Amino acid sequence: MEGAERFRVLIEEGRLQARIAELGAQIAEDYRGKDLVLVCVLKGAVVFLSDLSRRIDLPLAMDFLALSSYGDRTETSGVVQITQDLTRPIEGRDVLVVEDIVDTGLTLDFLLENFRVRHPRSLRVCTLLHKPSHTRRHVPLDYVGFVIEDRFVVGYGLDYEQKYRNLPYIGFLDR
Numbered sequence: 001m002e003g004a005e006r007f008r009v010l011i012e013e014g015r016l017q018a019r020i021a022e023l024g025a026q027i028a029e030d031y032r033g034k035d036l037v038l039v040c041v042l043k044g045a046v047v048f049l050s051d052l053s054r055r056i057d058l059p060l061a062m063d064f065l066a067l068s069s070y071g072d073r074t075e076t077s078g079v080v081q082i083t084q085d086l087t088r089p090i091e092g093r094d095v096l097v098v099e100d101i102v103d104t105g106l107t108l109d110f111l112l113e114n115f116r117v118r119h120p121r122s123l124r125v126c127t128l129l130h131k132p133s134h135t136r137r138h139v140p141l142d143y144v145g146f147v148i149e150d151r152f153v154v155g156y157g158l159d160y161e162q163k164y165r166n167l168p169y170i171g172f173l174d175r
């Protein structure tokens, strides 16, 4: 893709898809007979949600929520806001939050606090990537695709200045 030369491949497409199939199978086993709602955190998790959901062989619902996070910068502000809320109540339902990446944990910590007072029956997290080196809030991560080093990653939903979300692999910025 034009401009993508500046990124190096960190996790290639085949590895991503194989791991997503494993996560989907595990989630299907854990949620059999439950009222599963996948909550996608926009925009970064949309590509992951799309592939993951098709690997979960269960009837499930999806809802979407947008949070402000990095803007166009590459460092977290710690200030999180819901810019677009869920369309349906989650009370009494089995909610699985689908995230692209957990870095400081501030975004997810905020989101889980916000969801707890809506009284879901259960509340868990599935993140494709975890960068533990920057942790500022410890949040329980129930399903993790890959643990990665401290690098600014792009592709597969993750943007660089709002672009490159459509790369089919995870790359990193080679500064």
Ligand code: 5GP
Pocket: 044, 069, 070, 076, 099, 100, 101, 102, 103, 104, 105, 106, 107, 108, 151, 152, 153, 154, 158, 159, 160
């Ligand atoms: P946290 O609040 O855990 O620090 O950051 C979570 C959000 O920051 C993610 O959902 C993502 O939008 C953004 N983010 C964190 N690390 C990266 C990264 O390496 N690349 C990109 N593109 N976004 C990131």
